[in-house]
Amino acid sequence: MGHAAGKDLYRRLGEKVDGLSCRAPWNETLREILKGLYSEEEADLLVRMPAGASTIGRLVEAAGLPDARLRTLLEGMAAKGLVVDLCLDGESYFMPAPMVIGFFEFTMMRSGVADVKRLSRLFHDYIEEGGGFYQANFGAGEKVSVMRALPHEEAFRPEVGMEVLDYEKASAIVSAADKAAMGACACRHKARHLGLKPCSVPPGVCTSFGYAADFLIRRGLAREASKREVRDALARSRDLGLVLNADNVRRNVTFICHCCKCCCMALRGIAKHGYPNAVMSSSFICEVAEDRCSGCGACVSACPISAMSLAPRPAVEREALVAEVDQTTCLGCGVCVMKCRDCAASLARRGKRVIHPETTFRKIILGCLERGTLQNQLFAEPGNIGQDFMRAAVGAFLGLSPVKRALMSDALRSVFLKAVEAGARLKGQGWATEL
Template identity: 40%
Template sequence: MDERTRTASRSYQQLIERINRFPQGAPACELLERILRILFSEREAALVAQLPLRPFAPAKAAAVWRVSETEARRQLEELAARAILVDLEHDGDTWYFLPPPMAGFFEFSLMRVRPDLDQEALSRLFFEYLNVRQEFIEELFARGETKLGRVFVNETALAPELTAQVLDYERASEVIRGASHIAVGLCYCRNKMAHLGRGCSAPLDNCMTFNKVARSLIKNGSARQVEAAEGLDLLQQARQLNLVQCGDNVQREVNFICHCCGCCCEAMLALRRLAIPHQQYSTNFQARIDPARCNGCGNCLKYCPVEAITLEKGEVQTGGKAAARLFKELCLGCGVCVGNCPRRALSLEARPERIVTPVNAAHRVVLMAIERGTLQHLIFDNQALFSHRAMAAIFGAILRLGPVQRLMASRQLKSRFLERIMQDVEITDFSK
């Protein structure tokens, strides 16, 4: 390997290290570097690797990169135009941040037609990295209690007496109505599968982004702006096609809702493959089967996106009649099965305990960081300073303690630092 190749590889390795300081990272491997080489030039990789984790102003980037603020702003705008960075307006100023890979710059790369990218080659790399290998998906869906996304319940599948239990932030329709900006782009998952010849018949142009992030994507041509009426029409169409609404795991300022199919969606595929309890990803409801009504037709099996229902042969004394069986720990509570049961043997019921949804993106990121042992990177964000590197190492050691000691330390960290980080909530929008 010559010196130029070693230097280039070093830039991408530094970028990978930067990505993995965030609570939701991406396991390092040769495949990831190949993906990043398509998305970032060598120079861009070196520059982005130096950026803070939290949102920053152009003056901060200029100081880190040791260039003029004019040059820093030009570079930041170029990266935002390609949806590598997200630019946010706050009090008349523009702030930037690097979103995580998912939901973030991985998805943004396929949310529109991009002649500047080999999207077919990128799709193949994404498929191998996310669908063939286990590490990234396990990191995203199986690690920690706090999840990046959650499922929205289909209110039309609920009995009237249960609809009063659904809070506004749990309703996709209310998220759409209350958004300051609504953007629609191509579904990353189905677009990727289409490039591989594995696509399905579900619509491509229905991936929704909201609020400040939507404003950035609209401004930079990464998605088209729509009004609430069209957003609600797309939601109704998706429900009629038995697509599941998966979105931002926050109560305030929900940033995205995807309309997911069981055959292409990264989340649905991962949840089936990992076969882990889905409670933290699900709604506050779960399916219930009425055995007196069920005739064992198996229709519900075809529509459940995570295979939480099986068909079992009955006892001899009942004539061997088959019946549907629900695995409650795997149920998402999406309600798709309810609308597809010809005998009305399926309904939704409230879970025994409500699932706690983080208040906003900053709250969720801090919780994820504490659970994953990466809070030190959020607190001591400037890795260029020796004092920050030293303190980050100390906090890292605390978070690698045994379970009991780690629990005690985590509680202290939550009480002392969560409030401080939450002070930046208006501009600290870490998610897609």
């Protein structure tokens, strides 16, 4: 294999990464991040890899490398979290890791990363300081985020008898998991290396489940955890007033994050940078019973995204102030409800249904459709002339706003997703639709 270094290998790697499920627009900071993480040989391999999951046999063809060399490279990249591997029914599949959730988190979850301070600064600058990251992923009103808020179960008052589905309960997600892992929180680890005010949350709280936990444990990025440890961590997060942000799927939830407003880049994406869809809301919203509200402001201090405020009462009968919820940004996380001693704040079902993707496959398809990268998943073979043509043609078609809007609409979304799933099954990748 001849390296494509002469044609600016890292620029091509940047294009590849930008075309995955999370957009990563090019700039010189991204170049520095990529150069800090991927050797030239690794960068060259990643550029040649299909966007989706591939067997070793498929990768030998795509990369033009001897089997043994390819395996060595992939093992090294998986240990660094630059590729993700899954072991299903005795077969291994490798896929390029996007930036988020992907090589940003995995790098910051690893121990012994050379130059970690510099990488922390680069990631911070890239994501938060004008690199266009939030804009590229959420700037056009994209709704499908990788994370959704998970309401604290303790925020539901038993006397109300609210129906809460299993995928909306952390306790049910933990009970259903066949494996759990806990590891370093990437955002807090990064913040610590930036020398920011230390966060009071313990660092090892990132919780993952199922095949994601299996990947993280095998690759030394997290440790296996008992369900009891995970439940204890959830209870502590409730007491600390953290937001639980879960994998934005209804089946096979692969993680629950325990997020604070000071470090979490998703919550900062909402509160500091103004992108409310950086986390998809739960199916609930906070409501305030004005007649009970004392205007104490505890909910305002507790809300991590400033969706609560105090407003003057129209007619001052008792207290002068009453809590008000910003309905456009409230995540329905329940953190404020647990701080309200007067039982004035509560969680209610939203009037408009929130549709969380059923599976990871559907989350990726819908997220990529919204972000203009679906063609890379559908025609995933780089360097194949037929697929290159289809990628360009279908990409142009799917990029048309009316087409995108129609496919995301309630009327067509389900039909569209079923058609893509049928296509995956025809290609022998039916297993992926079940993830």
